[in-house]
Amino acid sequence: MPPHYYPPDIARALQERWPAPAQPLLPAPLLTHLISVAYQASLLRDEGRLVQGQLLCIAPAEAVPADAGEPFVLPFATPHPCTEQEIRRLSPTVQRGSTALAVAPGPTGELQLWGLVLIGTEWENSFTLQDEAAGHQQTLLLHIRQPGSLSFFCGNTRVLTLQQGHIEGHGFLQFPMAWAAGHFGDLPTLPFQPPASPSAEWQAAAAEIAGTLALHVLRRILTTVRDAGHGGMVVLVSASGFEALSSETGVLWPKYRVAAHRSNEWFGQLMTEILTRLNGASGSLLSQFQQAPYTVLRTLERQVEELTHLLADLMAVDGALVLDKNFNILSFGTEIRVSSTSISHVYRALDMDAQQLRPERLDSGGTRHRAAYRLCQADARCLAIVVSQDGAVKFVRHREGKVIFWDQLAL
Incomplete structure (x- = not known):
């Protein structure tokens, strides 16, 4: 000890x-x-x-x-x-x-x-x-x-x-990219018209910008929830897999399912506006984004602020907020329906890439944490983030037969 x-x-x-x-x-x-x-x-x-x-x-x-x-x-x-x-x-x-x-x-x-x-x-x-x-x-x-x-x-x-009286070995200050790996790498479907025959470099830069923007939005949501002190859970799934996950035999039971609507595609619209502003600039797409975020993105801050507050408010409803990887709202007030699993332990990541793991008992967390662990064990397509009332944040996913969580120290 x-x-x-x-x-x-x-x-x-x-x-x-x-x-x-x-x-x-x-x-x-x-x-x-x-x-x-x-x-x-x-x-x-x-x-x-x-x-x-x-x-x-x-x-x-x-x-x-x-x-x-x-x-x-x-x-x-x-x-x-x-x-x-x-x-x-x-x-x-x-x-x-x-x-x-x-x-x-x-x-x-x-x-x-x-x-x-x-x-x-x-x-x-x-x-x-x-x-x-x-x-x-x-x-x-x-x-x-x-x-x-x-x-x-x-x-x-x-x-x-x-934190908790110790200064080492209990969490991270940056988003654990191993948690997000394979989830935010694709561009959303955009009304924006890319350059004719976009190069592989352009496509890679646009995808990196989309991933950076996604993590920024996620950070803002979690910060808002944590500052409000009410806790909550957000589950991220693929849009194509949501119907199966929320079916009669699925693991998600939405109390409030959200119908398809153009205004729900706000993340894609935001990406469209960013890429439109950057596309006419000289230099590579990524370098323009890196060098001038304060001029290109600051005008979009109010839109992001309003939407992240909405998402944080939805997390305050009893149950989980469910989003797809483009942050389209699929449901909220969602019950996790995993009656039983064989899981008895989960694994704490001791490094950002989760190469070093430490087993911990499933019941070491609260009710919301156990629901997230069981969900990710039951369906590896789901990613979960749990915010406790005391401000603790855990990122949870299933990888290679193990349910792994990362403790987040700051957002």
Whole structure:
């Protein structure tokens, strides 16, 4: 049984892992104090809401972007002490991920919250295919996401995460691509007309963009559900296989089946708009998408925001939300009908590719988790994601005779 980590242990582990070229960390006593305060803040609630947000360790004079132009900085006329109650009171301003509370030592050496700094939108960061976003400085960024859960970043790079008292071996920060392998790789059926005789390179780039967009949408849905605190399950199936899966003898029993309608093809329409905008640009399709997401995609954010909120609301209905791989809504309030299976254990993925697995008892999870495990065991065509009320997220699929799940630390 690995030991539990306390603020001094976490500070030492962070110092050991901190990249050499980055801005130096706070001195050990201040770093330990910051971790302790952030941890205590994560256990509080503000008017019924979880305390969530970001703390950026940066001095006022250093709040300068890596590229041209001035950052949006909102300095307080009077800095406030860095305490768990001040973080709680200010947490509504930094819940969306695009803004952070700026913290630095004051004149007396004690940590102060001196203002707000815009660190970039979730949309832009999630679509950036490069390792580092231009606007993120290589300084400590501390994410408070759930009670007792802290993630420590150097710019955009995760250094370590504390969850359930441990800092290693319990989950991932990126989508497990092995979970999604073979599911989001195809382009949706589009009204968009590709170039005459599209090259293999164009088709591959368009498929990669579709996959990236799919994972972004999925991330937004799950983040919305987790922030709402109601939990839920989403099941992804092939559109052609849904009728069999939801038949009298199938494993899915929809309470609310959705009829075919053009407005339900919103993901394909969104892809059409993206490809239409990119197609006239010079350079390869993929390079245009990588280099200019903020100009091409930002105008589409409101549409994605509205639709992901709808999908998250459907997940709040008792039962599972069922989508196909193009995010067409097939049903919601769906009961999982798997009366019995021979499964007694499931396997926790210890790496992103699920090459290392650890068996765990089926009954180690809650009712919703067991339903997802049994569903994937009964029909390998199904992928499932379970969001618990406490914010935990598990990705589940059947592979090579085993039901495998990935714990997700952040979205």
